[in-house]
Amino acid sequence: MSKLCFFVQYLPIEGLAAFNKATAELLFGADNPVIKQGRVATLQSLSGTGSLRLAAAFIQRYFPEAKVLISSPTWGNHKNIFNDARVPWSEYRYYDPKTVGLDFEGMIADIQAAPDGSFVLLHGCAHNPTGIDPTPEQWEKIADVIQEKKHMPFFDVAYQGFASGSLDEDASSVRLFVERGLEVFVAQSYSKNLGLYAERIGAINVVCSAPEVANRVKSQLKRLARPMYSNPPIHGARIVANVVGDPVMFGEWKQEMEEMAGRIKNVRQKLYDSLSAKDKSGKDWSFILRQIGMFSYTGLNKTQSDNMTDKWHIYMTKDGRISLAGLSLAKCEYLADAIIDSFHNIS
Known part of the structure; x- marks a missing residue:
């Protein structure tokens, strides 16, 4: 048995x-x-x-x-x-x-x-x-x-x-x-x-x-x-x-995915708005809105990414990728300040 x-x-x-x-x-x-x-x-x-x-x-x-x-x-x-x-x-x-x-x-x-x-x-x-x-x-x-x-x-x-x-x-x-x-x-x-x-x-x-x-x-x-x-x-x-x-569980799952995807879209919009408002150089940051999913390529190089970590204590991969799934709306302005500083002041 x-x-x-x-x-x-x-x-x-x-x-x-x-x-x-x-x-x-x-x-x-x-x-x-x-x-x-x-x-x-x-x-x-x-x-x-x-x-x-x-x-x-x-x-x-x-x-x-x-x-x-x-x-x-x-x-x-x-x-x-x-x-x-x-x-x-x-x-x-x-x-x-x-x-x-x-x-x-x-x-x-x-x-x-x-x-x-x-x-x-x-x-x-x-x-x-x-x-x-x-x-x-x-x-x-x-x-x-x-x-x-x-x-x-x-x-x-x-x-x-x-x-x-x-x-x-x-x-x-x-x-x-x-x-x-x-x-x-x-x-x-x-x-x-x-x-x-x-x-x-x-x-x-x-x-x-x-x-x-x-x-x-x-x-x-x-x-x-x-x-x-x-x-x-x-x-x-x-x-x-x-x-x-199961129709009920399937519906709940789809709703949860919509909410999660919507939260990331809201974070993208907030980050874009913060960058556009704070950056006086006229740089177009709209690529953040065109990207989709958990990740975003910021366009930052390795040296600039190092500045994000060393000065601003923001941890990201060296190719400039950030995970938006871990970003809250409250931190978008701080992140925008760090990106602008790293992009314009670090070559």
């Missing part, structure tokens, strides 16, 4: 079925044809990192000549993951320090110049670390080039619902590519939007051209997952399935 109790706690390699169904429907929309036609291979994995790593192993085994294109800059662990999987990668231009915005022309040129059939790693929403996302019109152009070059779009979706406050809006970039009929890789994480960091809950989804292809892809993903971590954890998966599956 004790042995039976021990073994029944294991999930199958692909994870909790109710979780996989819920997570794919959240990402693509429950009425999406790819869901109804059974063209999505979904495996529960170890949050976003584990999902990316599993996909990287899949690329290394079945696309041995392919290269992955990664934005410059990107989340620090992306390069580690593909290095560990022995998948070659290169960077495409993304951040323009002159405008503190998107280097869209550079991005398109680099994706265009990549060998046909490359994998292009894209941030679905709330680009980490810059907070700079393409506009809907720019996403259309990115999809055009990827389709023309026969590249494989590979989305990292770590903030669905946590960026704009809308699950659907934050998945719109992924859904655009799916609507184009492209095969797509998508890694998901529930660390931020449901606060399940310690539970390591996420999924890898592969949208395929046909149901039989999805079945084969899922089978091979399971073969890769088995020696890597055997099977995923159960408790966080049940939380996701229960929250999404």
Whole structure:
């Protein structure tokens, strides 16, 4: 009896079925044809990192000549993951320090110049670390080039619902590519939007051209997952399935995400207002409002960031990134004073 109790706690390699169904429907929309036609291979994995790593192993085994294109800059662990999987990668231009915005022309040129059939790693929403996302019109152009070059779009979706406050809006970039009929890789994480960091809950989804292809892809993903971590954890998966599956809890969750995203937007507005009022140089600080999500690139260099810490006791990364999730409205004016001092008085 004790042995039976021990073994029944294991999930199958692909994870909790109710979780996989819920997570794919959240990402693509429950009425999406790819869901109804059974063209999505979904495996529960170890949050976003584990999902990316599993996909990287899949690329290394079945696309041995392919290269992955990664934005410059990107989340620090992306390069580690593909290095560990022995998948070659290169960077495409993304951040323009002159405008503190998107280097869209550079991005398109680099994706265009990549060998046909490359994998292009894209941030679905709330680009980490810059907070700079393409506009809907720019996403259309990115999809055009990827389709023309026969590249494989590979989305990292770590903030669905946590960026704009809308699950659907934050998945719109992924859904655009799916609507184009492209095969797509998508890694998901529930660390931020449901606060399940310690539970390591996420999924890898592969949208395929046909149901039989999805079945084969899922089978091979399971073969890769088995020696890597055997099977995923159960408790966080049940939380996701229960929250999404219960209309009352689902509504509460969506409301909480709207409130959290709204609070960060309010902080952005207050910081922008403070900078605009205090800075007499005429500098345009509107990039703060155009960015989205938890993080903001301020445009400060390493020396200026050091001044923020040494003089103002504001701790930030050396590339000028700040976390707005940890900023209160009451501290916006102090932060604005520090940014203005560092920007204008430190070279």
